[in-house]
Amino acid sequence: MLSKFNLIHKLKATFPLHHPTSIQGIGDDAAVIDAGTHYKLATTDILAERVHFDLTYHPLKHLGYKAVTLAVSNIVAMYGIPEQILVNMAINDNVSLPMLQELYEGIHKACTAYQVDLVGSDTTVSATGLMITVTALGSADKKHVCFRKGAQVNDIICVTGDLGAAYLGLQVLNREKQVWEADPNMQPVLEPYSYMVRRQLKPEARTDIVQTLQKLPVLPTCMIDIADGLCSELLHISKAANVGVAIYEDKLPIDQGAYETAVAFHLDPITCAVNGGEDYELLFTIRQQDVDKVTQHPDITPIGYVTAVAEGVRLVTKTGTVVPLKAQGWQT
Amino acid sequence: MLSKFNLIHKLKATFPLHHPTSIQGIGDDAAVIDAGTHYKLATTDILAERVHFDLTYHPLKHLGYKAVTLAVSNIVAMYGIPEQILVNMAINDNVSLPMLQELYEGIHKACTAYQVDLVGSDTTVSATGLMITVTALGSADKKHVCFRKGAQVNDIICVTGDLGAAYLGLQVLNREKQVWEADPNMQPVLEPYSYMVRRQLKPEARTDIVQTLQKLPVLPTCMIDIADGLCSELLHISKAANVGVAIYEDKLPIDQGAYETAVAFHLDPITCAVNGGEDYELLFTIRQQDVDKVTQHPDITPIGYVTAVAEGVRLVTKTGTVVPLKAQGWQT
Numbered sequence: 062m063l064s065k066f067n068l069i070h071k072l073k074a075t076f077p078l079h080h081p082t083s084i085q086g087i088g089d090d091a092a093v094i095d096a097g098t099h100y101k102l103a104t105t106d107i108l109a110e111r112v113h114f115d116l117t118y119h120p121l122k123h124l125g126y127k128a129v130t131l132a133v134s135n136i137v138a139m140y141g142i143p144e145q146i147l148v149n150m151a152i153n154d155n156v157s158l159p160m161l162q163e164l165y166e167g168i169h170k171a172c173t174a175y176q177v178d179l180v181g182s183d184t185t186v187s188a189t190g191l192m193i194t195v196t197a198l199g200s201a202d203k204k205h206v207c208f209r210k211g212a213q214v215n216d217i218i219c220v221t222g223d224l225g226a227a228y229l230g231l232q233v234l235n236r237e238k239q240v241w242e243a244d245p246n247m248q249p250v251l252e253p254y255s256y257m258v259r260r261q262l263k264p265e266a267r268t269d270i271v272q273t274l275q276k277l278p279v280l281p282t283c284m285i286d287i288a289d290g291l292c293s294e295l296l297h298i299s300k301a302a303n304v305g306v307a308i309y310e311d312k313l314p315i316d317q318g319a320y321e322t323a324v325a326f327h328l329d330p331i332t333c334a335v336n337g338g339e340d341y342e343l344l345f346t347i348r349q350q351d352v353d354k355v356t357q358h359p360d361i362t363p364i365g366y367v368t369a370v371a372e373g374v375r376l377v378t379k380t381g382t383v384v385p386l387k388a389q390g391w392q393t
Numbered sequence: 394m395l396s397k398f399n400l401i402h403k404l405k406a407t408f409p410l411h412h413p414t415s416i417q418g419i420g421d422d423a424a425v426i427d428a429g430t431h432y433k434l435a436t437t438d439i440l441a442e443r444v445h446f447d448l449t450y451h452p453l454k455h456l457g458y459k460a461v462t463l464a465v466s467n468i469v470a471m472y473g474i475p476e477q478i479l480v481n482m483a484i485n486d487n488v489s490l491p492m493l494q495e496l497y498e499g500i501h502k503a504c505t506a507y508q509v510d511l512v513g514s515d516t517t518v519s520a521t522g523l524m525i526t527v528t529a530l531g532s533a534d535k536k537h538v539c540f541r542k543g544a545q546v547n548d549i550i551c552v553t554g555d556l557g558a559a560y561l562g563l564q565v566l567n568r569e570k571q572v573w574e575a576d577p578n579m580q581p582v583l584e585p586y587s588y589m590v591r592r593q594l595k596p597e598a599r600t601d602i603v604q605t606l607q608k609l610p611v612l613p614t615c616m617i618d619i620a621d622g623l624c625s626e627l628l629h630i631s632k633a634a635n636v637g638v639a640i641y642e643d644k645l646p647i648d649q650g651a652y653e654t655a656v657a658f659h660l661d662p663i664t665c666a667v668n669g670g671e672d673y674e675l676l677f678t679i680r681q682q683d684v685d686k687v688t689q690h691p692d693i694t695p696i697g698y699v700t701a702v703a704e705g706v707r708l709v710t711k712t713g714t715v716v717p718l719k720a721q722g723w724q725t
Contacts, residue, residue: 068490069482069516072497076504076511080476082532083510092512094477094530096428103435105479105528107517144412145426147437149481149526150401158400165404172408178415179408180424184401185439189521194481196437196528198426200414 088301089209090138090285093201100206102199104135110190117241118234118249121160123263124193125167126174131288132197133175134266134341138286139208141201143268146172147181149194156191164193175268207284207345209301216282216346216367218306221270221360224291225330226319228337230254230261232326257319264341270361277354281345290338292386295374298346305372308365311379335376335386420633421541422470422617425533432538434531436467442522449573450566450581453492455595456525457499458506463620464529465507466598466673470618471540473533475600478504479513481526488523496525507600539616539677541633548614548678548699550638553602553692556623557662558651560669562586562593564658589651596673602693609686613677622670624718627706630678637704640697643711667708667718 073087084100085093091104108114108128116124129146136143148168152161172179177197237249251258266286274281283302285294291313295306313334323330346367347355355361365377376384405419416432417425423436440446440460448456461478468475480500484493504511509529569581583590598618606613615634617626623645627638645666655662678699679687687693697709708716 065484065488065490065493066516068493069497069514072494072501073511073514076501078510078512079504079508080510083477083512086510086512087514092477092479094433094512096433097431098429101426101428101433101530103477103479103513103528103530105481105513105515105526107481107483107515107526109483109517109519111520112517145415145424145435147424147435147528149437149439151439151441151524152397156397158397161397161400162404165401169404169408172411176411178410178412178418179405180410180415180418180426181435181437182401182405182419183437183439183526184398185441185444187441187522187524188443190519192483192519192524194437194439194515194526196435196479198433198435 085208090135091141093139093206100201100203102136102139102141102201103196104132105194105196106131106135108193110192115238116191117238119262121163122167125164126171126263128193128195129168129171129175129177130264130266130341132195133177133268134286134288136197136199137266137268137271138284138343139201140205140271140281140284141199143175143177143197143199145178145180145198147196148179149182150184151187151192152184153187153189153191175266205280207281209283209285209298211283212298212302212304212346212367213282214304214367214369215349217349217352217363218308218344218346218365218367219355219361219363220287220291220314220342220344221267222340222342223314223316223319224287224340224342225323225333225337226257226316227260227264227339228333229319229322230257230259233257233322234261254322256316257322261339264339266341267343270343273358279347279351279354281347284343284345287340287342287344288338290336291344292335294344295386299370299374303370305368305370305374306365307368307372307375307377309377312362312364314362417540422467423473425471425538432533432535434468434471434473434533435528436464437526437528438463438467440525442524447570448523449570451594453495454499457496458503458595460525460527461500461503461507461509462596462598462673464527465509465600466618466620468529468531469598469600469603470616470675471533472537472603472613472616473531475507475509475529475531477510477512477530479528480511481515483517483519483524485519485521485523507598537612539613541615541617541630543615544630544634544636544678544699545614546636546699546701547681549681549684549695550640550676550678550697550699551687551693551695552619552623552646552674552676553599554672554674555646555648555651556619556672556674557655557665557669558589558648559592559596559671560665561651561654562589562591565589565654566593586654588648589654593671596671598673599675602675605690611679611683611686613679616675616677619672619674619676620670622668623676624667625670626676627718631702631706635702637700637702637706638697639700639704639707639709641709644694644696646694
């Protein structure tokens with residue numbers, strides 16, 4: 062399947078932009094479209110059954126919420142305000158009326174939480190699995206929109222929240238599913254892992270961070286959301302901005318419970334934080350002079366800095382060893 | 394499946410609009426979003442294998458083109474200019490690299506034909522069939538945007554092109570497929586039906602009509618594209634504008650070859666024209682004083698007029714019989 066995704070990547074590069082209003086096409090979290098006084102943003106995401114979610118343990122209400130979160134998070138990552146969504150759904154015979162109702166309840170909750178309007182939708186039958194596509198639209202100030210390419214040498218790299226918990230939530234859910242499949246009388250043990258499970262099943266888009274930064278005020282030089290894992294997003298920034306980055310292992314924000322769960326699962330907590338994905342936190346760069354403004358914020362952590370491109374994308378371990386980072390995130 | 398679509402219809406009605414920029418949500422060809430000096434338009438459509446297309450006879454290049462046409466046609470139907478598209482694709486193992494390349498070639502051709510920019514995409518693996526979702530964005534002048542609700546009593550109802558040929562193309566393709574399945578040595582006989590087959594496999598969005606009407610100049614009072622069939626679209630206008638409509642059988646534009654094919658297939662040509670769907674022609678209403686401007690246009694046909702809502706949605710036959718129209722279009 063990998064060669065197909067590579068081909069699509071190449072094919073997409075052959076599409077020219079005809080309209081002067083198309084400021085940014087494929088290659089950032091969202092497309093940027095000139096609307097005169099401001100920019101309009103547009104982004105689209107698919108969630109496919111058995112690829113992105115497992116209905117054995119993903120409550121449909123959470124799934125509806127998550128589908129909206131993914132798209133909204135992309136708008137936020139442009140330093141934008143999400144405003145509208147369009148939802149497409151392919152539903153199969155296994156999806157009953159009460160299930161559909163739950164799914165829409167989740168979408169409704171997300172619309173309220175993110176203050177976005179459902180303005181379009183198309184629904185079809187599906188020969189097999191459930192598939193949800195959400196397109197999100199939003200606005201950004203022309204002077205403040207954050208492209209990936211904006212990162213500059215010596216900028217400080219920051220992340221919001223903590224990393225790796227969503228991935229560990231998935232490991233917990235998969236383990237409990239296996240236990241249940243082996244003996245359907247077993248009840249899943251999720252209580253000790255509730256934070257991680259919630260991070261996996263019902264992640265939140267960080268709409269609050271744009272407001273926080275505006276109040277400080279700090280204007281990031283670049284921003285991206287952590288969908289495929291920190292490493293993958295750092296590589297995106299590196300490529301788009303033609304820079305290198307260095308991040309420090311001892312600075313990575315990892316939830317204590319997630320750290321302990323990783324160890325219990327014989328996983329490296331740092332690898333989970335760096336390659337885990339699906340946290341939907343924000344990764345952004347700021348100028349050095351702005352660092353003092355963000356360090357007091359409990360939910361923003363400086364984790365490294367931007368270097369010359371020749372230095373590559375690197376992790377500096379606690380012992381001072383320098384490790385080059387390579388993408389290991391989800392392919393889809 | 395019908396009850397699910399009804400439920401979704403009801404559920405969607407419970408979503409409030411939070412943003413003053415959300416001028417029109419669900420319920421027209423495209424969402425309308427205030428962008429200050431003008432409106433932005435957004436619409437989304439799914440094409441699912443075995444529901445909307447059959448890869449036995451649908452060339453992938455045409456399929457890619459058609460997927461873009463569907464979304465672009467919705468922008469045009471708001472009297473808008475299509476500008477950008479976002480494409481989502483779920484691909485399965487049966488889709489080979491050359492097939493993918495053909496699909497993108499079709500999308501590329503459509504982008505050139507309609508002068509739209511591909512600005513976003515997401516691709517995933519699919520557990521089974523191929524699925525393509527296209528979201529189209531566009532712009533409309535605030536004074537000229539055409540809502541379905543704009544139709545007024547005594548306005549004249551017009552359609553572009555001819556009706557029913559796409560449906561007959563589908564009948565031809567399905568017949569030839571059955572012949573081929575019975576005897577794979579048989580070559581399909583499509584030549585005599587090439588117009589109808591093309592209307593089914595590679596329909597065109599009528600971007601030219603908006604330009605034509607602007608030049609005349611004629612500003613329609615309402616507009617909709619004929620995706621699900623003339624009857625279905627007339628019912629949409631009737632509901633949105635709270636009006637009745639009367640159309641005349643002898644005015645319906647039907648291609649001569651399509652008419653003869655319908656008769657040969659033991660189908661009623663009028664039923665094909667009224668309920669066929671997938672023609673992607675435009676249905677619009679104009680004020681009576683503008684009729685003379687459009688009657689000279691070879692591709693615009695007045696077919697009836699708008700009445701009081703109490704009179705319902707009616708077809709007046711050649712013999713003067715009045716038949717109430719009920720939707721029989723595609724459910725999906």
